[in-house]
Amino acid sequence: HDLSRIRNFCIIAHIDHGKSTLADRFIELSKIISERDYKDQILDSMDIERERGITIKSQAVTIPYVSGEGVEYQLNFVDTPGHVDFSYEVSRAISSCEGALLLVDATQGVEAQTLSNLYLALEHDLEIIPVINKIDMPAADIEGVKHQIEHDLGLPADEAALISAKMGTGIMELFEKLVKEIPSPSAQEDAPAKALVFDSHYDPYRGVVVHFRIFEGSFREGQEIFFMGSESRYTIDELGRFRIGLERTGKLHAGEVGYFLAGIKTISDIRVGDTVTDYKHPCKEALPGFMDVKPMVYSSIYPVDSNDYQELAAAMEKLKLNDASLVYEKDSSLALGFGYKCGFLGLLHLEVVQERLEREFGLSIVFTAPSVMYEVYLLNGEMIQVETPADMPESSKIDYSMEPYIKASIITPTEYIGNLISLCEEKRGIQKDMIYLDEKRVEIIYEMPLAEVLFEFYDRLKSVSRGYASFDYDLIDYRRTDLAKLDILINGNAVDTLSQLVFRENAAYRARKVCKKLTKEIARHQFQIPIQGAIGNHIIARENIRALRKDVTAKCYGGDISRKRKLLEKQKEGKKRMKMVGNVELPQSAFLSVLKTD
């Protein structure tokens, strides 16, 4: 075991600049996986990641590398996500590394998350290697991007690595560069064992798998360990490295990254950011751990079938193991029974949680309209935090309300400035600054209500700038607002889980959109179904779903019986995902569709 042969680094970049592709190339060249088993995007192992083509989870992997001089290295690297919602994953990955490869797409240049990820890496004193990717593309502007790296990022551009992760160009040179430039971990091997829990996951066959980076001492199978934060004690059953899957080694030393199993039964004992040490010879102080994440958006989730509540409870606990940014507490609704009120980092995070609960745990669930956290001041001087429409006090008791504001930084080619300014103004934005980065690109700074950014803003930003503008944001403060609770009535019944908190001026517009959406989601019944939007007793929007005339199976009469059976089965399958509201069947998709106002 030789520390000077270890390199721990992460790959960071703006979304789509090629991190996962580069990680795949590293793995391919290290030959830890046979060609036969090789498939694209190895590290994006969740189905959702493959389908959407984005990374959601940071993934650690260890590969061997023999340098040109014949020295064998152990490279531990982490592929991180690029989307704004998941920057928390990046900050965690960074804390177990000494270096970072900062990828910049040669056709796109420096974008918003290139900057925000660079700042994260600098805060942690990482050695940063700028890498220009996609040099194979005809539109690659290497000189232009070099200028941006020098000018916008303040990094020496002459030393930037030039690669094509897709074609495999420049990868060997990048390996050589990174083993030379990224420092080896500095760690005391003979000190008491000390490691950071940076992630964990639940394996249905093996139970809780803890991911850790060792800072001091060593860990081995059979060792008694102690989690300093949760004050819990376990014995390590199995321990090893991340290859493709887990590779048992029995022992790991300071500076290394790996996993262990310890027959952990109480899932809440495992906290990301906790320090794990030797039980008999503990280290003195815990590692600093991670900053608590602040959820940006809240929504409640319920099982479609109320009997599944216990299953949902177990699933939430396991999901939390692998997603430290998820926060939740118990909740209940008239229409939907028991569930959880959850905090998410953004709408994409919410969608991912929904999909993971359904795919990994086989649950059918319903989400309520997401909301930011409002501060509502009552006439009696009290302040309450309102995260869901159900928390909203009666309007006669309210003095005034406050909503969270963000500072948004948008980087765009100059030709889209006009479009972006109109979009921001429409979203109640206040322009604060406009900085020309060079002749072709500008950074626009806006202050905007977070609630406006949550819905459709990102998609609109991309569409008005033909995909060229990029965007990043930080929460700044709370400001006065005019808040109203919009209720949705289906066949005269208010459905508590469809209610939304809205800026009063936008209420009528929002209500019309939601009603229209619902007419598309709800199937025709034997009777006409009115769908209405209301604030208090005041109806502000209305649509109708016309009554059904024919029996759906009618067209199969005389036809083949198996076709008819298939149709009925399909309906039954659909029913499982239906929620009855009064005498109307509401499909699960209706709950999410109302959030998307396109």
Ligand code: GTP
């Ligand atoms: P997120 O993890 O979602 O932030 O994305 P990412 O940075 O991991 O990007 P990914 O590796 O998924 O690549 C995005 C797209 O760029 C994919 O379609 C890749 O095939 C493509 N791509 C990546 N590297 C190269 C390259 O060197 N040349 C070309 N032509 N395309 C590339």
